Amino acid sequence: MSDTPRDAMNDIVLITGASGGVGRALVHQLRAQGLRIAAVSRDVARLDDLDVQARIAADTTTPEGASLAVAACVEQLGAAPARLAHCVGSTLIAPLHRTRAEAYREILRVNLDSAFFTMQAWLLALNGASGAAVFASSVVARIGVANHEAIAAAKGGVEAMVRSAAATYAAQGVRVNAVAPGMTDTPMAAGILKLPAMREGAGRQYPLGGIQTADQVADVMSWLLGAGASRLTGQVLAVDGGFTTVRPLVK
Numbered sequence: 001m002s003d004t005p006r007d008a009m010n011d012i013v014l015i016t017g018a019s020g021g022v023g024r025a026l027v028h029q030l031r032a033q034g035l036r037i038a039a040v041s042r043d044v045a046r047l048d049d050l051d052v053q054a055r056i057a058a059d060t061t062t063p064e065g066a067s068l069a070v071a072a073c074v075e076q077l078g079a080a081p082a083r084l085a086h087c088v089g090s091t092l093i094a095p096l097h098r099t100r101a102e103a104y105r106e107i108l109r110v111n112l113d114s115a116f117f118t119m120q121a122w123l124l125a126l127n128g129a130s131g132a133a134v135f136a137s138s139v140v141a142r143i144g145v146a147n148h149e150a151i152a153a154a155k156g157g158v159e160a161m162v163r164s165a166a167a168t169y170a171a172q173g174v175r176v177n178a179v180a181p182g183m184t185d186t187p188m189a190a191g192i193l194k195l196p197a198m199r200e201g202a203g204r205q206y207p208l209g210g211i212q213t214a215d216q217v218a219d220v221m222s223w224l225l226g227a228g229a230s231r232l233t234g235q236v237l238a239v240d241g242g243f244t245t246v247r248p249l250v251k
Helices: 021-032 063-077 101-126 149-172 187-193 196-203 214-225
Strands: 012-016 036-041 054-057 083-086 131-136 174-181 236-239
Touching: 012 021, 012 063, 012 101, 021 036, 021 083, 021 214, 036 063, 054 063, 063 101, 083 101, 083 214, 101 131, 101 149, 101 174, 131 149, 131 214, 149 174, 149 236, 174 214, 214 236
Parallel strands: 012 036, 012 083, 036 054, 083 131, 131 174, 174 236
Antiparallel strands: none
């Protein structure tokens, strides 16, 4: 076990899925705080324009790839990252009866397997030290949304894993939380939001109105990794304009 005091977390953050919309936004925010970033993507060339201390090519959907990402961070920055932000993800909009087994397994691989193996590799590298991790879930794991059965199953698994890991490692001083975003203006949602009418219709689903930005999701993830959230663990915060909890007043 490490002898590092729990209040002495280092300034290294491992961000997986750093080339995506939310991952990029989080990189910018955490760099502005002076933290050192190890950014991970399957295509390392997509990280070239990011201001980070390490760019790592790894596929975190396998235990070998996740271990490689963490090991490369340790090698290049000199220590295991005290903070982890797992932003890897994909989506599938299809009713269950039209979802092929291959598509379902791919959704689990990208969303749930990657979260499990990345957390496992990170915890092993911490070796008993304290830390903070944040994962990406989705509103569809918290409330029934039609035609999202596969991704709801995968993200529901991520949320359950977060709660269990938070319980297992709390005594070590490790905090594990997640965010559950609603529809967010990122490249992943570009197809749905490409037409003004589609964007307007999507925005009307949310009590606060409109479509949130990647920065708004990254704001919450950044806070969960910081000292301001030092008493939060095992939580899933819905960043969704009220979608899962309130209904707007209809006039």
